[in-house]
Amino acid sequence: EIVLTQSPDTLSLSPGERATLSCRASQSVSSSYLAWYQHKPGQAPRLFIYGASSRATGIPDRFSGSGSGTDFTLTISRLEPEDFAVYYCQQYGSSLTFGGGTKVEI
Amino acid sequence: QLQLQESGPGLVKPSETLSLTCTVSGGSIRSGSYYWGWIRQPPGKGLEWIGNIYYTGNSRSNPSLKSRVTISLDTSKNQFSLKVHSVTAADTALYYCARHGRPGYYYDYMDVWGKGTSVTVSS
Numbered sequence: 403e404i405v406l407t408q409s410p411d412t413l414s415l416s417p418g419e420r421a422t423l424s425c426r427a428s429q430s431v432s433s434s435y436l437a438w439y440q441h442k443p444g445q446a447p448r449l450f451i452y453g454a455s456s457r458a459t460g461i462p463d464r465f466s467g468s469g470s471g472t473d474f475t476l477t478i479s480r481l482e483p484e485d486f487a488v489y490y491c492q493q494y495g496s497s498l499t500f501g502g503g504t505k506v507e508i
Numbered sequence: 509q510l511q512l513q514e515s516g517p518g519l520v521k522p523s524e525t526l527s528l529t530c531t532v533s534g535g536s537i538r539s540g541s542y543y544w545g546w547i548r549q550p551p552g553k554g555l556e557w558i559g560n561i562y563y564t565g566n567s568r569s570n571p572s573l574k575s576r577v578t579i580s581l582d583t584s585k586n587q588f589s590l591k592v593h594s595v596t597a598a599d600t601a602l603y604y605c606a607r608h609g610r611p612g613y614y615y616d617y618m619d620v621w622g623k624g625t626s627v628t629v630s631s
Contacts, residue, residue, distance in 0.1 A: 447621050449609070452609060452619075492617060495615070497571075498615050498616075502554040503555075
């Protein structure tokens with residue numbers, strides 16, 4: 403099973419700042435089959451990025467995904483108030499596993 | 509617009525069977541050749557994939573849960589269901605249903621999710 407480790411656990415930033423979230427896999431993720439989700443309390447997780455770098459429908463371009471192999475990054479160029487949430491990475495190249503999440507807080 | 513809604517008992521006794529249903533609206537569960545999945549989140553923890561089912565009825569489960577999980581489909585009601593047998597406190601979680609993003613891919617990202625339903629295992 404591919405284990406995904408997200409860091410940091412918590413990112414404390416202010417609106418307008420840049421956020422960089424990391425997702426590291428225990429082995430290479432084939433075909434960059436990696437997704438990122440935003441999750442807010444009481445809401446359904448929302449797909450933001452798939453294929454490591456493709457934005458899902460309706461996701462603003464301040465969100466970008468990058469990486470390959472075992473190291474992946476989600477970058478939020480300028481944080482908006484609605485961006486403060488928990489973000490999970492998920493790999494789907496070999497079975498399905500999720501990372502432990504990074505909380506982006508004000 | 510496709511929507512998913514989980515439903516089922518919020519409290520299950522230890523050793524019994526947890527049963528949840530996901531109702532799909534705004535589209536047919538038979539169309540598009542998608543996989544439909546279940547994911548859970550224990551309190552204070554991350555997300556865990558439970559399993560999925562194809563529109564034909566073929567299903568796959570997380571090896572860590574496989575022997576206790578049954579996933580089924582009722583196309584006449586546009587629903588799919590989850591059963592977790594012999595539950596313990598460790599099965600207490602928020603349970604989500606979701607649709608896979610690409611037709612025919614049994615391991616995939618999920619592009620449509622339900623809002624989740626809370627299940628507590630306690631006597």
